Amino acid sequence: MTSHQTTQTMKPATAAKKLGVYLEATPAEFQEGVVSRAELTALQADPPAWLQELRRNGPHPRPVVAARLGISIAGLARGGVTEALTTEQIDALKQDDPEWLRRERATQAEVRKEAVRIKEKNAERSAQSPGPRS
Incomplete structure (x- = not known):
């Protein structure tokens, strides 16, 4: 075979x-x-x-646009951005710094902080728990 x-x-x-x-x-x-x-x-x-x-x-797909703006893909949608953007358009958005973008960046920062908190809490919990019993 x-x-x-x-x-x-x-x-x-x-x-x-x-x-x-x-x-x-x-x-x-x-x-x-x-x-x-x-x-x-x-x-x-x-x-x-x-x-x-x-x-x-670019034009860049939404995940790249979101990453370059420091927000989530859902945040892009909430901000009304549904199409691919060029680097020039992304830079213009950063320059204009609209209210929705500031709000989404703040939301993203909170999400990241919470993820770090949960990770630390889980690491602490696993460090305190004894290993498997035989």
Whole structure:
């Protein structure tokens, strides 16, 4: 019995997500084909000019926009941002610093503080509890 190694492939949307780029802004040949794991690894290791340009200037997908603004994806939606934004648009939003963005950043800071508190509490609890009994 021989085993045949099959090449794992993924849809362009999955590959774009893993690369952190907006699928609709990628070249047509990327959008229409399938991407193998080896191709994805090659794109990550040595990004072509189009990928470098997209990462630098966008348009960026919502997770990237949210991260660059320091808020959650849900916060983007609450702020009315539903489309991909370019780096220039993100910088303009930061410059304008609208009320909704300040509010969402404060919310995100509270979420992070709470996550740290819970992590510390769990670490403290596991340090105090005895190991398994034999």
